[in-house]
Amino acid sequence: MALYRLSAVRWSRYNPYYMEPEPRREVYVSEKEKDEERELKRVRPIKAATSGTSSSLFSDSVISKFINVMMQDGRKVLAREIMTQTLETIKRKQVEKYHTATETKKLEIECNPYNVFHQALENCKPVIGLTSIQRGGKYYQVPIPLTDNRRRFMAMKWLITECRDNKHRRTHMYEKLAQELLAASANEGNVVKKKHDLHKMAEANRAYAHYRWW
């Protein structure tokens, strides 16, 4: 059992002896914690939790990551405000559609904004990526596999840049994001199109796949 943290995070100044904080409520309410772990927590020091962690039911790690990607100049409050408003807008639009729809259509409408967000992100994640590799003086776009983190980051980055650059300047960010997320969850919109273009490029360049040596 790993008593000490094996992975050395580059910027962390904490002694590896320190343990991670546990924000989830269920761990304390139920009897899941074993006796040895509880003894450990009594003795060993615990790292301070960041301000972004929360024990709330509504906190989601993927959403927190999206907020961090969206944040500019360290303005976390603004980024979180935009995210909350986006989720509210998505919920409003879907609930409005729900109440004006027929009985059969009602079952298909997804009103939970978290599910809409996760579905949209899944639909925007590329399966394969391209990288620039130099061979004989020329640079070739070579298809490569992507890690999960890279795929998630690319999807989030595309969503945010699409909303910042390609929409009407007088609309609020939360409106633009809500529109884009709703479109992406239905496999429409510019971000999904961008993902498809990337896949096509990778398919077109599959001849150069052997240039990859890892």
Next chain:
Amino acid sequence: MQVRSVHSGSGLQLQAVAMETEPHPAKNLSVFRTTEADPARHSEQHAAQYYTLSPTHLRTVFPHGLPPRFQMQVKTFNEGCVMVRPPALEIISHLKKADYSKPALHYLLYGATGCGKTMSLCHVLHYCSTQGWLVLHIPDAHLWVKNCKELLPSSSRPSRFDQPVQASQWLQNFKVTNDHFLSKIKTTRRYVWTKRERTEEGRPLAELVEQGVNRVKSSSDVVGALLRELRLQAGQGDFRLAVAVDGVNAAWGKTSLKKEDKSAVLLEELTLIHNMRKMLNNDWCGGAIITALSQTGSLYTSRLSYLPQELLGQEGFDKMDPFVPVPVSNYTEKEFESCYLYYMDRNWLQHPNSKCECVNTSGGNAGWVEIASHVGRCWYHVTTGRRNAEVRVMVNVAPVNFVV
């Protein structure tokens, strides 16, 4: 639960029968809704229940009166439902028993931000409207004392300033609410607007309002004339006048408007505010003055203040005195249950365990419950440290390593 009427008699047997059939439909709709759509018949029996506003009433009675978040909610849920709460019931019971040959009574709704003053006011106005009163609703007096792009010097009086845009917009909304009255009430005096435009004595008020809507330049003076006419004629007994002002502390606060030479505009110099103050004076009979305080839009007041003395100031309090103070408080347990069930019914709450989060972070304040009910704001407030005073912890949690 049946309500037995005080009088008995064969004429009221039908009423008893009608009341008996009510519980059956209510059972289908469950605890939080009531089928009683007439505010005159609301009582403690209907407390903490939602009643539905019909779409026609929403359009005619409240073209500008409802709070913006409630308007969004009406659009989302495809229906307008208002909760029946004790402050509104209290005012309605006073209105039913008041003597309208005596001068108008002041009613003042006060309470913390987000506890339901504007919604209670709208409930009372719905009652007045269904009873056939003439409703004069100023939705937010704070909008008249700030952010005015066009401030014209008044044509009629040298030291006054007009606000044409606000006045004409208000007149348009007034027309929507009280169309049926405007053709019946006649002017008592001749009004001269410019060299070529005048309104003769004995013309219907509809013409006066038309003048204000079409000729935007003289709309503030038209508002003044309209208020004067209504004040004089309400006492004659043809109709009853309900003057409703939300954010009444704006009438005795400060403005943020500036004249062209950058000096501040005083409140007395604004035509609209001057006329509103005359209306709020209880020297006329045949109606009621129902007002609500508001800190949210007010200028140069502390965010925590909500009591009448603090928000109205010395001058305002003296002018409003004597008034019937009606405190509006946070949701009780029953009201919160009702609200929660309503949101569940409308498919608004998505997370199955959202209830205790809502209670904890909103502390029972109606406005915060609405915000906390959708997502994420809960933890925003937790981590920035802004929480409401009463927080009831409904879940037993171990205190170790907790982030909250």
